[in-house]
Structures are given as structure tokens and as C-alpha cells.
Amino acid sequence: MIKMLKVRNIHFNYGSTPVLRDISFDVDEGTLCGLFGPNGSGKTTLFKCCLKFLKAHKGSVRMNSTDVSGLRIEDMAKLVSYVPQEHKPPFPYLVREIVLMGRTPHLGGFFGVSRKDKKIALDALEMVGISELADRSYNQLSGGQRQLVLMARAIAQETPLIFLDEPTSALDFSNQIKIWKVMQTIVEDGVTILACSHDPNHVAWFCDKVVVMNENGIAAEGQPSDVISEKTLGKIYADICSVRTVDGVRMVMPKWVIEKNYGYIGNSVPEAGTVAGDGGNL
Amino acid sequence: MSEWFQSLGVLRRMGYDDAKEVSERRKVIVLISMFVTLFLATAVAMVMGSYKTSIADVYLTLLAHFTPFYEVSNISNLHNTIIWDIRFPRIILNICVGIALAIAGAVYQGVFRNPLVEPYILGASSGAAFGAALGIVFPAIFPSIQISAFIFGSIAVAVAYMLARVQGETPVVTLILAGVIIGSIFSAFVSILKYIATDTALREIVFWLMGGFYYATWDDIITIGPVVLISFFVLWGLGWKLNILSMGDEEARGLGVNPEKYRFIVISLATLVTAFAVSLVGIIAWVGLMMPHAARMILGPDNRFVIPSAAMMGAIYLIVCDTLARTLTTSEIPVGIITSILGAPYVCYLLRQKGRVIFG
Numbered sequence: 001m002i003k004m005l006k007v008r009n010i011h012f013n014y015g016s017t018p019v020l021r022d023i024s025f026d027v028d029e030g031t032l033c034g035l036f037g038p039n040g041s042g043k044t045t046l047f048k049c050c051l052k053f054l055k056a057h058k059g060s061v062r063m064n065s066t067d068v069s070g071l072r073i074e075d076m077a078k079l080v081s082y083v084p085q086e087h088k089p090p091f092p093y094l095v096r097e098i099v100l101m102g103r104t105p106h107l108g109g110f111f112g113v114s115r116k117d118k119k120i121a122l123d124a125l126e127m128v129g130i131s132e133l134a135d136r137s138y139n140q141l142s143g144g145q146r147q148l149v150l151m152a153r154a155i156a157q158e159t160p161l162i163f164l165d166e167p168t169s170a171l172d173f174s175n176q177i178k179i180w181k182v183m184q185t186i187v188e189d190g191v192t193i194l195a196c197s198h199d200p201n202h203v204a205w206f207c208d209k210v211v212v213m214n215e216n217g218i219a220a221e222g223q224p225s226d227v228i229s230e231k232t233l234g235k236i237y238a239d240i241c242s243v244r245t246v247d248g249v250r251m252v253m254p255k256w257v258i259e260k261n262y263g264y265i266g267n268s269v270p271e272a273g274t275v276a277g278d279g280g281n282l
Numbered sequence: 283m284s285e286w287f288q289s290l291g292v293l294r295r296m297g298y299d300d301a302k303e304v305s306e307r308r309k310v311i312v313l314i315s316m317f318v319t320l321f322l323a324t325a326v327a328m329v330m331g332s333y334k335t336s337i338a339d340v341y342l343t344l345l346a347h348f349t350p351f352y353e354v355s356n357i358s359n360l361h362n363t364i365i366w367d368i369r370f371p372r373i374i375l376n377i378c379v380g381i382a383l384a385i386a387g388a389v390y391q392g393v394f395r396n397p398l399v400e401p402y403i404l405g406a407s408s409g410a411a412f413g414a415a416l417g418i419v420f421p422a423i424f425p426s427i428q429i430s431a432f433i434f435g436s437i438a439v440a441v442a443y444m445l446a447r448v449q450g451e452t453p454v455v456t457l458i459l460a461g462v463i464i465g466s467i468f469s470a471f472v473s474i475l476k477y478i479a480t481d482t483a484l485r486e487i488v489f490w491l492m493g494g495f496y497y498a499t500w501d502d503i504i505t506i507g508p509v510v511l512i513s514f515f516v517l518w519g520l521g522w523k524l525n526i527l528s529m530g531d532e533e534a535r536g537l538g539v540n541p542e543k544y545r546f547i548v549i550s551l552a553t554l555v556t557a558f559a560v561s562l563v564g565i566i567a568w569v570g571l572m573m574p575h576a577a578r579m580i581l582g583p584d585n586r587f588v589i590p591s592a593a594m595m596g597a598i599y600l601i602v603c604d605t606l607a608r609t610l611t612t613s614e615i616p617v618g619i620i621t622s623i624l625g626a627p628y629v630c631y632l633l634r635q636k637g638r639v640i641f642g
Binding site for chain 1: 305392395396397522523525526528529530532533535536537538539540578582583584
């Protein structure tokens with residue numbers, strides 16, 4: 001397995017406040033990797049250091065075996081694409097114009113955009129399932145639709161690596177699931193994804209690999225089934241989570257909700273100790 | 283027409299979205315019709331004036347000067363003076379300044395990610411006003427009003443840019459704030475000069491600030507023409523990059539466009555043409571703010587189309603306003619008054635009717 005992303009010993013301070021201390025992790029080619037951690041753990045900062053939006057004070061980042069520190073912005077954009085959180089630009093671009101922007105690193109000439117680029121942009125829209133929005137104004141879409149458009153743009157950029165900054169944090173339940181499904185589809189094509197998230201359930205359900213961060217750096221790293229455990233979550237959330245398995249699916253729940261429910265339904269819920277980690281049915 | 287439909291069929295077979303291709307074709311047609319309108323506006327403006335000339339006179343005069351087929355000596359001196367020495371350079375200057383202000387406005391709005399920005403936002407106008415006022419009040423030290431206006435206009439923007447530059451980066455908000463600060467300092471300096479100026483000089487300063495094309499000569503065209511032409515084509519070529527810049531710095535980086543580099547290039551060019559325009563004709567309001575909006579309303583926000591259409595509409599608008607300025611009354615009205623009076627209701631209309639589409 002090729003290591004698509006190799007992060008080694010990243011250090012970063014905002015002024016004199018250290019945010020990242022000695023962060024190292026790898027992501028294999030073709031995996032959907034979740035970068036999980038509470039607010040303020042430095043996920044976004046780490047993200048921006050990898051993408052060179054911020055300059056890490058120490059350490060190195062290699063993408064597809066290339067050290068990115070010496071890369072020009074133009075070449076970097078052929079290696080990694082960035083999906084920001086959905087937002088409204090100041091001008092009402094059409095959806096297909098936004099997606100076409102993903103072709104920028106591959107464009108040449110005076111007027112730039114060729115037939116082929118337009119075709120690739122439309123294909124990307126089709127892949128995320130929103131072809132019918134192509135001629136709508138991006139600003140007038142819903143948040144979930146805008147996030148999908150930005151993902152289509154990253155697909156059109158045709159990079160081996162895609163970074164997504166909390167793609168689901170502002171969306172409703174059905175859109176969150178949709179976004180994760182699209183990410184899984186992209187990964188099936190051999191693309192590598194690194195996605196920030198602060199929802200432990202999402203990373204447990206959808207990711208191939210999880211990197212868990214807290215204030216002190218990386219708290220755990222590995223398969224979601226190993227990493228999203230009460231032990232790890234206890235470390236980062238100070239003992240408020242309970243991990244159960246429902247129909248073979250791992251669920252993270254707040255402890256007090258379970259305790260509260262014992263009061264109401266008593267015997268119908270098995271004891272906490274017996275459920276954790278195995279296949280008990282609720 | 284038949285060929286047009288045929289090509290549509292081909293497109294459909296190739297699997298392209300017809301609506302999309304047509305819409306881009308429509309945009310090109312709109313651009314061409316704007317160009318034709320600009321040409322007609324020029325022709326009409328050439329005929330209008332306190333001394334009536336016929337379109338035939340205009341045609342013959344231009345023919346004589348542009349081609350070897352007709353001799354200048356065949357035209358009466360009066361016609362030659364009015365058409366070739368006075369009206370034509372003035373209208374060409376209208377066009378140059380209109381293009382300059384409109385593309386500068388489009389570019390500034392794009393890079394500052396704010397549709398309410400105008401070309402004077404970084405202090406070019408206040409700096410130029412100060413330079414011009416210096417030239418008027420102290421003609422012995424600053425013999426050329428235009429050169430001194432250009433120098434101080436450029437200095438103002440350069441200082442604002444340097445003031446906003448922190449650790450190799452120029453955040454947009456800082457840049458706009460720096461422009462406001464520099465602008466108000468230079469406005470204060472202009473007030474000082476007004477305060478100490480004699481009555482005649484004060485009148486001249488006030489007149490200069492209102493803007494006007496009264497003294498247009500061929501020398502002005504030679505000064506501003508090449509600059510505007512080159513800047514226009516370079517900025518047009520950077521139209522797509524400008525789209526990307528308007529998405530914000532981090533996204534621009536993610537999409538492979540270096541925001542610092544391209545922001546510097548486009549702001550430099552936009553400022554250059556603004557400084558040239560302001561130093562030649564004074565401060566003309568509204569064109570730079572309004573024309574990019576009008577262009578976006580007609581052709582959408584893609585800067586590859588906004589820049590050329592804004593440029594042509596800016597040129598047409600200034601030809602219309604300046605023709606009104608010199609024909610409405612027996613004496614001349616400063617053109618800045620007309621651009622504002624005609625422009626303000628238009629922006630009111632935009633705000634009420636299209637506000638949500640354009641500004642939100």
C-alpha cells in the first residue's frame with residue numbers, strides 16, 4: 001500500500017501558544033481517513049499546515065511521495081484539492097461555474113476553459129448526483145447542496161488527494177449521510193480523502209481509518225473499531241461517552257442519556273457492562 | 283441562422299448541455315452588440331455640439347486623417363479643428379477613461395470580494411486630488427497639474443498597500459482600512475490647501491474635483507491610450523483568475539492560484555489606469571461602481587465577460603454623460619455632476635429590484 005499522505009513531526013504555534021506539537025501520521029492510498037477531535041484540538045490548524053495555508057514551524061508533509069514544502073501553489077493544486085465548509089461567495093456564480101473553477105490548475109491559454117474541462121465539470125456534478133442544479137445560482141442553494149457543489153469541484157480538480165474541512169458540521173441529518181456516502185464513492189475510485197469531523201459516530205461508521213486528536217497531540221490512530229472506544233473518548237471528552245454496539249454498528253452516546261433511560265424503561269435495557277463492545281440488541 | 287442550429291445539433295450529439303452552450307454564445311452576441319452600440323454612440327457624439335456638423339463631414343475628416351485616399355487640405359479648417367482637434371480626442375478620452383474606471387471597478391470588486399467597492403477605495407482619488415491641488419496652489423513648484431496628480435495618486439495607493447502588508451500578506455480588510463485611512467489623510471491635506479488658496483485657485487480646485495474633459499487633447503490620448511489598452515487586455519486575460527480570487531484566499535490557494543501574486547498584479551494594473559484617468563480628467567464618480575454591476579446583471583458574474591462588457595458600457599456611459607455635459611447648456615457642466623445625477627437613480631433601482639441577487 002502506498003502512503004499517499006505522510007505527516008512527520010509537525011509543530012505550530014499561534015504567537016507563543018503552541019497548537020500542534022510533534023504531530024505525525026500516515027494515510028494509505030485509497031482510504032477515507034477521518035481526522036477526529038474536539039473543538040480547539042488543532043484539527044483545522046493541522047489541516048491548514050498540510051495544505052500550506054499556514055506555515056508549520058517544524059516538520060514535513062509528503063503527498064504522493066513529494067515533499068510539499070518546495071511546491072508552487074500551482075503544482076500543489078494538482079496534488080491535493082481543498083473542500084472548505086460551505087459558504088456564500090460575494091457574487092452569484094452559477095453552479096457549473098463554481099465546479100469549473102476546479103479545473104483551474106489544468107487550464108491554459110487566454111480564455112482557458114475548453115470543451116473537455118466543461119465535460120469533466122458536468123461529470124463531477126453527475127457523480128455527486130446534482131446535475132439538475134448546474135444552471136442554478138450557487139448562492140440560492142441550500143447548505144447541503146452547496147457542500148455537494150464544492151465536493152464536485154474537488155472531483156473536477158482530479159487530484160489524488162482531497163481534504164475536506166468539517167464537510168458535515170452545518171448540515172441536517174440526511175445531508176450528512178449523503179455527504180459521507182459521496183466521500184465513500186470518491187474513495188472507491190482510488191482517491192485518498194482526509195476529512196475533519198467532530199462527530200465520533202460519523203468517523204466510526206464511514207471512515208476506513210481515524211486519527212484522533214486532543215490538546216496534547218494525537219490520542220489514537222487506526223481502524224475505527226479499535227480507535228472509537230470508551231478508552232479513547234474518555235481521554236478526549238473527560239468520561240462523558242458510552243460506546244455501545246447496536247445491530248453490529250458501533251454507537252457513541254452520552255452516558256447520562258443511558259443512565260436517565262434506566263429510570264424510565266428499567267429492565268428492557270440490558271446493563272451497561274454487558275453491552276459495551278459486543279452485539280447486544282437494544 | 284441555419285448554421286447556428288446545426289451546430290447545436292452537433293453539440294447535442296457530442297453530449298453537451300445545449301442550454302449552457304447557447305448561454306455562452308448569447309453572451310458573446312451581447313458583447314458584440316455592445317461594441318456596435320459604442321461605435322454608434324461615438325458617431326452620434328461626433329455630430330453633436332454647439333457647432334453643428336453633419337455625419338458626412340465627420341466621415342470625410344476621419345477618412346482624411348486615417349487613410350491616404352483623401353487629403354486633409356480638402357476639408358475646411360473650421361471642420362478640421364472642431365472634428366479632429368477638439369471633438370474626436372475628447373470622445374476618445376471619454377472612451378479611455380470609461381474603460382479605465384469600469385475595469386478598475388470590476389477588478390477591485392473582485393479582489394476585495396465586495397460588490398460595493400469602487401476604484402477610489404485605496405485612496406487614488408484623494409491622493410490625486412491633493413496632487414492636483416498642489417499644482418493649482420503652487421504652480422511654481424508643481425508646474426504640471428496632471429503629473430503631480432498622477433504621482434500623488436500612485437503614492438497614496440502604494441502607501442495604503444504597504445501599510446496593509448503584514449508578514450508578506452495583505453488581508454483584504456486591512457487593505458480597505460488602510461485605503462480609508464490614507465484617503466482621509468489626503469482629503470485633510472486637500473482641505474488645508476483649499477483653506478490657504480486664493481479665491482481663483484479655490485475655484486479651480488473645486489472645478490477639478492468635479493471632473494471634466496474640457497481640455498482633452500491628442501497628447502492626453504497618447505498618454506492614457508496605450509496604458510488602458512494594455513491593462514484592459516491583461517486584466518481580461520486574468521478574468522478567470524479573478525473569479526477564483528473572489529472566492530477568498532484559502533480557496534484560491536486550494537485551486538492553484540497564488541492570491542498574493544495575482545492580487546498584486548491586478549491591483550497594480552487597476553490602480554495604474556485609475557491614476558491615469560484621475561490625473562487627466564479629475565474625479566468622476568459612479569462609473570467604476572456602477573458599470574461592473576450593470577455588466578453582472580446582464581451577463582452574470584463571470585469576470586471573463588464582466589470585464590469587457592463593463593469596459594464598453596463605461597465608455598458608452600461617459601460618452602453620453604460628456605455629450606450631455608457639453609450640449610445641455612451654453613456653458614459646460616462638470617461631467618461628474620451628470621454621472622452622479624444619472625447614476626444614483628440607477629443604483630437605487632438596482633438596490634430595490636435586484637438587491638438580493640446582486641448583493642446577497
